[in-house]
Structures are given as structure tokens and as C-alpha cells.
Amino acid sequence: MNDLSSPSHAAHIDLDKTDQAIIDLLRQDGRMPYRAIARALDVAENTVRARVRRMEESGTMRVVAVTDIEAAGYDMLLAIGVQVEGRSPEAVARELAAIAEVFSVNLVVGAQDIEILVVAQDQAALNKLISDKLGAIPGVRRLTPALALEVLKNQPDWVPFHAA
């Protein structure tokens, strides 16, 4: 992902080089022992422990399990543009976000009002999801879907925590 940790952002988040180095190591192996991190960065183990705790408690970083969507039982992934009519896009987006299969929701500007990423177990489940759930939300005028035939890369390292 593009590097957003430029100086102009430092004031807002206040991550120093050590914090960033810890995050980089934990991205590669979320269960790397504190002692091994300390050794790799040449700092005290207590420092690593305190830094991780501070970043977790401030809601800046989390160490989590990401499950492959196919292993989770979903064989289809789609990117769907949503056009909204007669209702605020934000209200529609909040309703979309409440649906488990809709795993990403982003308000956008342009031809679409909302961009979502959704998963479905199979074609029948997808059909139901689109007509009965997404299409039935008040304010949803039109859904413009694209099916992912192959995902070559997917590293959602930067995400909002509040709705996940």
C-alpha cells in the first residue's frame, strides 16, 4: 500500500521508527515472540511489549487472523458499484455494512455513490444476496457488479477498525 506515514501524518498518529519496525515484523508474522522482535530491532523486550500494548490500546494496530475467503466457504468475490436515489448514500452504506457478506464499504464520488466488495458461497447464494438483500435496501437504485475471476493480490493492511 502507498506509504502514508509521511511527516504530515506524524502529528496525528505519533508512530516512531521503532513502532513502524514492530508493525512491519508483525505483518510478516503476527505471532513473532516479543523476545525475537527485541533481538531483531536491538531494543529491550519490555520496550517491545510496551509499544505493542500502546498501539493496541490506542486503536492504532491489531494483530489478527485473516481467513482466506475460499477456505471460509466463499467461492465468489465481486466488486459492486451502488447508485443511490432518494436517500443519503451514508445511510445506505451503513445498512450495507451490516450485512456479513459485504466485507468492504466505501463512499465514493463519481458515477457510483458507494463501492462495495462482497463474497458469496455460490451462484444461488449470490442471486439471493443481490436481489433479496442488497437490492431490497431502500435508496438502492442500481447495482453494477463485476466478478473477480482471479485475485492476484489482496493485502488489506490498512482498514478502519470501527465497523470490522
Next chain:
Amino acid sequence: MRRKLDQADRAIVERLSRDARVSNREIAEQLGVTEGTVRGRIKRMEEEKLIRLTAVTNIDRFKDAALAYIWIEVERSGQTRAVAARLAGITELGFVGVMLGRADILAITMVRNAEHLAEFIHQRISVVEGVRGTRSTLGVNFIKHDYRMARIVS
């Protein structure tokens, strides 16, 4: 096609999806299985790329960070997968997928603003061999991203 997680896997992953640094012993105690079972299953799921234990950072804590969707059309349809493979090598892209409908390829990245997006497309995407054109959409409010779900490809 990848193996689907069974019920015991799912119980372990459910615990890890909230805090992946929780000890195997604690998970074992909660689920009433042995520590060895937990260790073995986690190891196998990681090796088979069914799960990834990793750090995620909160975009809400960063100013001026927006998600950009870049829809890419290739010169000839037969080039689609080769172009997608080249794009996947660009570190700034968090998602690259070959699509059916809307465009040939979808690439997603994080940018600071519209100028940053324009510069990124001009310097990094348009120059990729086989890229005919792009359309992009800039997010104004990132409402949800369930970090528990992804395609694990590397």
C-alpha cells in the same frame, strides 16, 4: 480449490480473529482440546494459506488517507492476466483482481488525496506494458472493511 475450514478450525480462528497473539494454551483451555491440537491446526492452516496471522493498522488514525479504486482496461484481452501479474508486483497496490465486467482489472490502493492518486496512476499504472486506459474512483469515507476476510495469495 482450497480446503474449507472444519468446525474445530473455525473455533480456533474465531478466537484468533480477535487477538492473534493469544496463547495456544489459552485457546486449548477454552475449547477443551490439547495445546498440541491447537498448535498443529494453526500450523497446518498457515502452511496451507487458509489463514494469515498479521498486524493490521487503523486507517482512521491517519489523516488524509483515502481508498482509491482503479479500473484498468488492457490493450488486448489476451494480455489481461499478464498485465495483472505485472500490477501485482507494485507494492503500493493492496488488491489486484482480474474482473468480469466493468473493466478488465481492478486495482485498489491508499492515497492521500486526488493529486496523489493522479500522480500515482500517471507514474506507476499507465506506464505498465499492456495498460490501455484507466478510470478511477476516490473514496471519501471508508465505512467498513472486515479484515477477517481476504484472498490469501502470498
